[in-house]
Amino acid sequence: xxxxxxxxxILSPLLSEDELKNAVNGYTxxxxxxxxxxxxxxxxGLKQLAYxxxxxxxxxxxxxxxxxxxxxxxxMEVEMVRDNERVLRFLTVLLDKYAIKYNNxxxxxxxxxxxxxxNSKSEAAPTEGASA
Numbered sequence: 001x002x003x004x005x006x007x008x009x010i011l012s013p014l015l016s017e018d019e020l021k022n023a024v025n026g027y028t029x030x031x032x033x034x035x036x037x038x039x040x041x042x043x044x045g046l047k048q049l050a051y052x053x054x055x056x057x058x059x060x061x062x063x064x065x066x067x068x069x070x071x072x073x074x075x076m077e078v079e080m081v082r083d084n085e086r087v088l089r090f091l092t093v094l095l096d097k098y099a100i101k102y103n104n105x106x107x108x109x110x111x112x113x114x115x116x117x118x119n120s121k122s123e124a125a126p127t128e129g130a131s132a
Contacts, residue, residue, distance in 0.1 A: 002067040004039070004100055007076070007092040010059040013046060015086060023086050024062050030079065036068035040107065053088045065095075065103060 011023055028038050044061035053059070073092055080087045095103070102111065109116040 002037075002069065004065070004067050004095045005073055005092055006095055006099075006103075007064045007066075007073075007090060009062045009064070009080065009090045010049070010053070010088040011062065012086050012088060013056055013058045013060060015060065019086070020060055023083075024064075027064065027076070027079075031064070031066055031068065031072070031076065034068065034072045034075065036066050036072050038064060038066045040065040040103070049088075056088065059088050 009024075009027070011020060015023065024041065024043070028041060031038055040063075042063045044063065046058055047061050048058050049056065077090065077092060080090050093099075106112045
């Protein structure tokens, strides 16, 4: 049975733009080769790290959301460990139904920073008892 996973990968800040794209495309192609379905890919860009990793203060963050068998996830993590020149850290989590709904709602603009204003009346209505 396929389960839905989310993997956050922190890549070396020393990579060029082409090397970064090739690395991310390599992971998505690898997942597809293993019969996983990549649902969403998001590049968060270069971010400051909370603590230095291998004497680096920043890294490129990439998020992959996909459906796969559990053994595919374990194999992918082994591949990332082998690719230690580019990958600083990674974390894979199994998404439950609430996390899946939240991610879908976030992409649809219903929650988070990019939330679309659905009820603009409540923002425009003056509060009772307010005096000038």
